[in-house]
Amino acid sequence: MSWRGMILRSYLIREQITPFLFSFSVIMFLLVLDTILQQVDMILGRGVDWEVALELFFLHTAWQVALAVPMSVLAGSLMAFGRLSGDNEIIAMRALGVSVMGLITPALISGGALALLLVLFNDRVLPEFNHRARLLTMDIQRKQPTVAFEDRAGILIDDFRDHQILIGEVDERAGIRDVVIYKYEATGYPLTVTAEEGEIRFAEGSDDVFLMLRQGEIHRLDDEKPDLFVTGAFEKLTLKLGEGGRKLSRTVSGYRNDREMDIGSMWDRVRTYESDADSIVQASSGRWYALITQAVFGGGETRPEHPSDVIAFRRVAGRLSSDATLASHKRRQAGRLRVEIHKKLSIPAACLVFVVVGAPLGIRVRRGGGATGAALSVGFFLLYWIFLIAGEKLADRAVVPPWAAMWTPNLLLAGVGLILIVRLSSRVR
Template structure:
């Protein structure tokens, strides 16, 4: 029992340190990509903090399994390097006795992470989307970014080629205004500036040197091209208050398992309905074709060869009607099978998210199965060893996970196999090195560990070079 407490105590500090470090990297990346625009647009500090806290949920769901692997590598590597593992073996205690309590704690952590991914993470994602929508209504220019189509404005879409970071001037403006009927009105401008008027209720664009292209809704043949030197574009009904509006719609990342299962059952029911309709349509069409062929026989009754001109015309008309019926059958069948494929993809998409919640939670156990024996056999500890060895397994796990998700969404492989394949692959490797640890087949200076270190250094170089 003393040995168990000692091992668990040794894991606490590396786990917390690695959890903080990995989460910090996610935070920095998030700040660079998202909050840079938000902070520069004058939002209150409380709103910025709320955005950060809500997005911290998905960061923790990713960083916790990673921290488990790093902490196992560091702790068991340090104990092996200080000959503590050797002393334990000399006392007649198997290294598996040291891994067993860690595995039990990992099971508890996996269950807690699964509950977190099912209850906390979807709600945090949902509230984050609601908050960002509220921010877009309060400060729509927050989301104006160069090289992206901006759709946050009501009935208006905006494209900006370049933004001057010092003055905020927009260059290469394209505005698409959708009227109640007819094609949109398109405005091109070389540059533009923005300001709020009417106490923040209207966002005014001051366009410079451009053209307006308009098509007459009543007579599409009338096309107008109007050049201007200066023109104002007012976007009204921009609420300067941060008004929260609840959203009834939730994406797959905003749903718990119970809600996603309802969507899967609905998609399966729609698929079965389309399949039955396709079979019924095919049978009824074949029966109709059989009757039509019987009625519109190619050789009319009582007519002898050779055919007359009227007989030949009747044959051609009969064949044309049959051909049109066949084309109608093909189009109807194609639409039905497209419906079936759509529902199948919708079901697979939500099944992927369901299994992902379980597989990423179970990754804690898989990483313990790898980290503990790998640290014992490597006979080296420290943050450097943990990072080098961990990078290779992190990349393998997440590449398999993301690649499997794409394949499952395209119905190439099943969602179950796509989400559990990374755990199966790395878990099988973990069992292999655990058996090797028991038999003392590898050492820290073997070719096996030199290859792992080489792969880790390669991933480190790629991350620094292209990250």
């Protein structure tokens, strides 16, 4: 390649960097904002520390990056080639003898590099982030709201196991008045505690909550004589409610679902599922063969109409039905994992496909500007995503093969892009 060709190629690559980074920033901002809006109720309602909230949002950025990179490639290609075409630079390059494929090749090189990086990202980084995000979300969901009664006067509080609390008044110093507590015991008869006043205490070194009650009464039914009502008075009473949920317990788990495994682990599990399914089918065939052999060659008292033979036949038939269901379930699990494997490869490959579509579209749009490029990007990506989701659903139901479900959107859009390139080449020839 001549030095002029190298300069032209580097220039075309540089022209895509700014639109790509701009598109990536905007898309990431929208995805992060959407995640915050979805998670904010859970985070605020559970009283989660801001460090934990930031960690959760950071863990969600992995799938956002995996989604934003292909979208940014499409938007960047549309905007970059649209600007070059609008400023008549494409015409100038064509006048110098540069073909349409020569113009698009630098974009394909950069798109291919991004695709390879995204494959590594989806296989190494994304599963780990998904795993940690799922565990952290489960930990947050298990966390009780921080005990705060200031805004809960007159409201029945059931944050604590086996306790329901009704507070008439809460003063500024966390003192409480007119307290009624229903404590449910194993006998089935609840214990009712009333107090004129009290206060809330947290135990040092633990997350336990205590109510320090004063001037109250205890009411309960006698365990042996339910018709006997027992009442007792107290000056002071300390009642342990349980954990207050101020601390977040972190879970460590080795279990991973299909979105939390790398490609190698998924292939191992696919082979295990398929081997289990084959073993089940072979065992079922052996049982069926043994039953038929006994019925045909057993002789003597072994006759199809004999009661013991009928019972054996029904037993084997029922076992065969359950084995067939189990084998089918194993194969469906293997199919779902195959879908995830192909998805980890097909979405990064979309970086190349979107260059093939975006570059000729950008040249044809010309002066449409960023708004037109953004609209086309959203439209094509929505079309791509609809095909991808529909294919995933069909593959999970074993209607289409996993590879066809995940690669058909790429093939369709690549075909559209190639048609656009051919027409563009013939038009400017």
